[in-house]
Amino acid sequence: MIAHTQSLSFQTLDGQPITVEATATKGLPGIVIVGMGNKAVQESVQRVRSALKHSDLPLPPRRYIVNLAPAELPKQGSHYDLAIAVALLAAASLLKTSEIENCFFLGEVSLDGHIRPTNGAAFLLHHLTEDRTRAIVGTGSSAPFTPETQKLYEAPHLRDVYRHLKGVALLDPCIAKPPSIVASDETSFESIIGQEQAKRALLIAIAGHHPILLVGPPGVGKTLLGQAAASLLPPLSPEDFITRLKIGALAQEPETSGRYRSPHPTITPQALIGSPRGIPGQISLAHKGVLFIDEIAEYPANTLEMLRQPIEQKGIWLGAGPSRQFMPADFWLVAACNPCRCGYYGDPEIPCRCTEWQRRRYLNKLSGPLLDRFSIVLILNRPQNGLKSRTKSLRKNQQKELKESVHLAVSRQNNRYNSCNSYNYNASISQLSLRCHSSALDLLERTRVMKHYSQRVYQHFIALARTIADLDGSHEIQVHHMAEALQLRNTLE
Ligand SMILES: [Zn+2]
Structure with a gap:
């Protein structure tokens, strides 16, 4: 039987789903990974083997082939470990196909079976919009708050993932973080x-x-x-x-x-x-x-x-x-x-x-x-x-x-x-359709003729005056808003 699990490559902003296939064949016991994985992906064999052993889920001694598809896409990172471990369990008939479908797995496993947090949870969210999809990531992964966050589950250990998939003990959903990255509050x-x-x-x-x-x-x-x-x-x-x-x-x-x-x-x-x-x-x-x-x-x-x-x-x-x-x-x-x-x-x-x-x-x-x-x-x-x-x-x-x-x-x-x-x-709007008092425009026009401003600088002044009016709570750009804007550009001599 060939088992399939889902993971995600996050080398681009959109993230790309990766299918992890695993099968058990006759031959010398061992695990072989193919599908353009870098060194971190290849070393996954040692981590996953040890993690499964420490989770009391040893694989029967057979030859396992793991393929990361699409094979032409280079894969980087250690976060494929969890998907590989689950695919191997399914290939060894320890998990059923129905128990692992529609689920993404993201996380690096340690030798004792613990799952490290991933910084790829943000990439997962827009792949979870379909009804039955869900995802399992390491505990502590940073997930921003969206309606899809409730489909993310956090697992501390590989053993907990197995129990969750078997329906024995369910995992907790991820705790979403509010968008709170402040700049630097130390200097005010x-x-x-x-x-x-x-x-x-x-x-x-x-x-x-x-x-x-x-x-x-x-x-x-x-x-x-x-x-x-x-x-x-x-x-x-x-x-x-x-x-x-x-x-x-x-x-x-x-x-x-x-x-x-x-x-x-x-x-x-x-x-x-x-x-x-x-x-x-x-x-x-x-x-x-x-x-x-x-x-x-x-x-x-x-x-x-x-x-x-x-x-x-x-x-x-x-x-x-x-x-x-x-x-x-x-x-x-x-x-x-x-x-x-x-x-x-x-x-x-x-x-x-x-x-x-x-x-x-x-x-x-x-x-x-x-x-x-x-x-x-x-x-x-x-x-x-x-x-x-x-x-x-x-x-x-x-x-x-x-x-x-x-x-x-x-x-x-x-x-x-x-x-x-x-x-x-205001600064990023190229075509400002603004309410501007005629005296403010007159002032700008007179200054432009006097100081030979370029078209770009002329636009800057309109946008600046608009912001000053916004700070003032005024719908219309008044002459004193324009006068202040015109003073904000000193000449370097
Ligand atoms: Zn000097």
Whole structure:
């Protein structure tokens, strides 16, 4: 007899069902696995054999052939162990076909029969939509909450899986996790003294997802501001939570690593945008979070150029041929840099040591199309020390208030753009059909003629003014909203 069980390959975002076939034949006793498995799959033989023995389910001494189908698809990972173990039990007639059908098995077994948690549970959920399908995974696997989560069962040990399939002792359904990945709550706006203008700009930027560039001397708090902004992110929608879990699993990173990503200037292009083998890069790990590019002028020009496409498309195509897939990367871009190479140009206390030529060369790295991507460009100055204690005591509930304003502004945008599964922000809407007071448009038009703004920058101002109006609770963009928006783009000279 040939036994069949179901497992899942999660090398792409959709996940692909894998059928594990097993049969017992005459010949020298042993287990052979075929079907393009990597080393981890081949080593499964030793783990499964020992686990079955320790679960008091020893296989009769025969020759077992295990096939992972479709055979042309390379399989990676140790999570096929459980499906292989169950298929072997059925091939040895210890389980009946009716007892194992319509069930997915995902989990690595240890030598004593315990099942390790898998990070592939998120991939399983949309394969469980049919009525009778269910799945068994290791205890502690992270499963997001969807209607299908109740079809996931957690098993601590291989023995428990056997008893569940036999109907002797049933397993408990998985405990679903709410979408709760917070960014970094350690740094809040309350811990930053002064810099009220920068905080206001960041609030507008995060409420409408506008890319922002902070320029200022060292020690002005650029990194701290970036981290604090991440703490204001609105909670994830269930859909986005699942996508983030999958991206984390593909990159083999724990989901607890947060929604704030800050790569180093020496990062390789593959580590930043993703590898052709389908492994997500930092931009995808920052999906629905913050990508903080510190010292942006220190990055090689070609690395920065690679960011342009994902910013436009909210993702990146990875790989080639049949394995080509779209990796989401809808991040909020926050970047920071010094005003010059030494860092002190324009500082009232410390003189700048750069020549005019050096300074221009440094800023030229940012010029042109990349700079145009930033809706907000803000030049920061060192905060005044005298106001320290007073400012702090005055703004005690600042963090809570800011969080509420962001959430309100985001829900206004969602209502306007009718988005149900994911958030839609003013910055990502290309054709803004907006109610705008004629005086606000007049002001924008006059400034455009005076300062020769590009079409892209012109659009930025409309989107920024819309976000400011959203924060204000106004249906129409008023002239004072536009006036504030026009001040959010300092020129780098
Ligand atoms: Zn300098």
